Amino acid sequence: MERTPRAILFLLLLLLVDPGVAQNTTTGKADEFHVGVILDLGSLVGKVSRTSISLAVEDFYAVHQNYSTKLVLHFRDSMASDVKAASAAIELLDNYKLQAIIGPQKSSEAVFISKIGNITKVPTVSFTATSPSLTSDTMPYFVRATLNDSAQVNSIASLVKAYGWREVVLVYENTDYGRGILPYLISALQESDVHVPYQSVIPPSATSEIMMQELYKLMTMQTRVFIVHMSSTMTSLLFKKAKEAGMMDKGFAWITTNGVANIIDSLNPSVTEVMNGVLGVRYHVPKSKELDSFSIRWNRMYQQDNPDESPFNKLSIVGLRAYDTIWALAQAAEKVGISSAPNKQPWSIKNSTCSESMVISPNGPKLLAAIVQNKFRGISGDFDLTDKQLKVSVFQIINVVGRGWREIGFWSVKSGLSRQLNQNGLKTAGSASMLDLNPVIWPGESTEIPRGWEIPISGKKLRVGVHTSNCPEFIKTFRDPVTNVTSASGLSVDIFEEAIKRLPFALTYEYLAFDTADTATTGSYNDFIYQVYLQKYDIAVGDITVRYNRSLYVDFTVPYTESGVGMIVPVKENMIKNMWIFLKPLSTGMWFGSIIFFIYTGVVAWLLEYLNGNQHVHGPFSLKQVGITMFFSIFEES
Template structure:
């Protein structure tokens, strides 16, 4: 075997020597600029990169025939070994005095070789080493003519966020290339609240059995979103085995990074068929005629150099980066030129002999600077190494593997994020499900429905549902069969949980596991129960468990399924109405003042209307006004103006309704039994040194102690019967408990007790799940569906009962008639009262205009009848009986006759 490898190396040296000699023979006056090339020529990427570099040299010097320098390539095969790559680099630097090295192909190989470049000041330019650990700070002579792997993590995170997945599994190979991206990927996922609960590490020497074993472990987990970051060889094997296990069916999500997505066109069609439905992130290269022409020539050269290679290998972005890198290096070589002077400064290393004769390049720094500063538009896009000696992040293309090829579903760039079209400068979501604005995706299993990203394991494993028997069996009570040892449960909490599971969009099987504790009366028992979820003893905890801040530190809760808050159960007392000012209570203060103001306003308007009717006589007296205003059913004083009578009648309607309401309210206050709570403030109990009860095992004890309640004044009770006994015999003045328990108590003992509060806030009862459990969102939606309909009412009637939760007596309250309740009537009388004087003034003015018009017509007539008429009017005014009127009529008749028949 060693002889064979030695023969291969000898053949490579001979071939390399022949290639260099051929180049020197054809360059004429051009001076050779020696450059080393280290690639894994047994891999599809290495083969394609070699073709790109050779083709770039041909094209460059065909376009620049007058250049005085020409690259002389010394190609070495690393065979995928770090040791062979390092050995090849030492050989190139020592024996061939190379001025630069293109490569190596792998990130792990670049670590040692870049150190050699730092010492010899020879630039190392790699267009395939993408590990983020290769930084320009520690490797000043290392140039990355490609993207850092960390540049793509934000695009992957945006894709995960766009589809609403909450958990992903990272699948990567156990190499520097696979491991180094993990910190960056996990960081950006944590920023959008996405968990990585498991990392699947595939050994570099993994066999088919190893991969099958790891994939079986992934199937047993809930998460169904996998981000794959491996080499093309490992990725091919992974997806072939995943298809065998049924992991390329509906419900699974696979996302490949740009390491494989960039060379997706070079994969075997059978591999692409196994990858159907996979999403990928790849570097975007715009199409052009120059690129199409290069692809044709590249394919021809590749087939000539590799006649036994796969015919499916095509020019990809890696080949384009190699092509542009060679152009940049050739241009830099021309700028720097050839120098025969070399400073030979031995690099001494202890116990080392092969490295002592390596020289330091005189123009290495100048060559490095020329490469970095040479910015141009290459076939791969903008070639610019000024930012950290590596290519800048540009645009990523989101692809979907379909059939034997792929289709574009969108783009991602730094400024605008995800978008369907490259021209869009923003990311928007459309549709009822807030789907991302991307082209439709064909998911694994040829499904067009977006996967949830998780599901209950299909290996027959059931959910472990922990249940905790409460002292209030109406909420939850557990039973264990003595023969089968199977646990069953019943109660309001159990009914809601089982109904929520039925409404999930997928089937779920589960087993109840009873929480076993030696002392269920301890205050921390509920905390211990919830903590079992954190310890992964349960997949979900079902009980009358309250959402508390300290519990949310290690578990998540669904939305509450009960009312929230903490209140008090207190006895009620009867109020005797002995107040001498009780007659004022039927009307509120605003009602009293409003009624008085409207009374005065109405009286003033009535007086004004009567005054306007006839202001030459005695005005309407205040005594008459008061009698008229307060007379509801009849008028004690006759009103002359008809508008005044209208105003008064409207006011009487208001007064009648107000008097009837007052009478009813006052009668109720005198006859109905009034009940009020004995205490309304927990601080009053604390001040008076009263004893207070609470529900054992509840957080209420800590709540009372938190407000400096005397611990000796706090007493714990287990059941509603214990509560009732303690309240009845006066052991405690009040019971502080959560609202659901108070409702249960009042359903049984609703006579003589009532609820005060809520006096404190609380979130209510809910189910506990592990942190970031994908089941939480689905269960919460199902619970909201239950609590928002008739189902929760039926459950509460079943377990809590249909009895009234209120006391039979009427609790004391103000009950006063407010001004707002009579607003309509007061508005009506106000409008009528305000408009009446205005109408009266207009009518009076109109009447005066009519009288003036009549007087003017009479003044134009100078005959006697006019004087006689005035005399008759004066006589009529002096005559106070009916005879005066008769005399006036007769005189008028005589005067008219005299005018008609003059003597």
């Protein structure tokens, strides 16, 4: 009887001396909640996300030490391959019986993995897959912890309209990521009465030469406003070559989508320097003390994880979304817990492959419901996945200046464009206009708003050869002795210039005279045409006759004048003045035969009428009878 109180006292003393024993015991009983994390660990986004995810797990369970579940992360490197990403998902599902999958980095990877998740009922949560084609209708177990690319198109269209631009050129890479936004962006621009005369498609394997060729093509057009939707690597190459081509000077305007604007802080300073004057649309992250504290700890941990990485890599919205995603999943895991029900086989595993041995997660539907119902205020802002993706809130408009950027304004669904943001929402001064935004430093360090179009003055000009004609009405050339510039006039020149105006793009050209007085080279039209074949001229304009021998060297347009074919007939003066010229169409024999046939017809008609008892033809022969006979020869029908 006395030993029992002593035992209780001993246990109480033990807890007072070492309180950590009980805590560790509780923590050690936490159920492991296995989660697969599939990222391209060699990319900037993958490295930033890995640090944020690891830090999120530490922070969450430091705050919630008494939770009965704990996320156990299994990282795998997709190496930017859809096949390797899907293979990693199958391997993790088979070996660790995953409860959830995080991070298919690319939209194409998310498609593969989400289909596997649909079969196994394992939720897939991605904070980087932004393709609008990924929907919950076809992928019920896919959750997008970010916005899709189509959410930003209205902000871009409003920005273009605010500056009064009527035409823009879309520059995008030929991938699923590049093409996915096009229908939504073009539709939003058209609603704002903005025309898209050309779409520049850049292959993902484009070299510097291919990029320069496309940029030179853009320079020959009148439009000077470009919207860029490309990966950070392709965007960096594009702007470096645009700088070399002179397209980062005054008069040009560039807008980048959030794919690059979100990570502008992590780009190499050499890239941001050539992007001076570029506008960008990015997600808005509200400032807070928690964010400042987290940024300091994140930078320290990132340098520890990546000691060889560039010190310019900074925390971006991608890292913040990754952090909040872990918190949302950890809270959902605690709410659902670890099910004791055995996993179900989706089909018979007899003679099965690895993919056929995957089991259905009994917790899948409950975990999915807990994730989408979880709402909280995260580091990145309001985190609400009710619609299986974040809701459109506020976009930030930035202007790249020097090695950094400055804030121009904001955009929201309710208020449109605005210069300031306060606690009550966006302050607007009326309709969306450029006056509602902060001043912009445009390319070329200009403060003047680009017109959006101009006649191209750079790039290769069309060399137009001209030849003075014996008929100056067709073409006449003249060279200014002061400026040494050749000018031309005449019908042929007018037609050529009118054709240039009707082209759907601007084309610069210059006249090169073939036969002016101060030109040493003179010759015939054959020599003139041959200069095109020798590539001294790009085109020849003039009153040039289409001939077979010339068509062997050049191509002719459709003639725009009459062919000149006619018939020459000699004229006799005496015949023109002769009053009997009307008799010339018939010969004498023809006239004699016609008269005989005329008389014959009249006599036969008179005789038939006489035999039929016509009283008008009876009686003695007289002029009356002759008149009747002539009447019959003309009007009688036999």
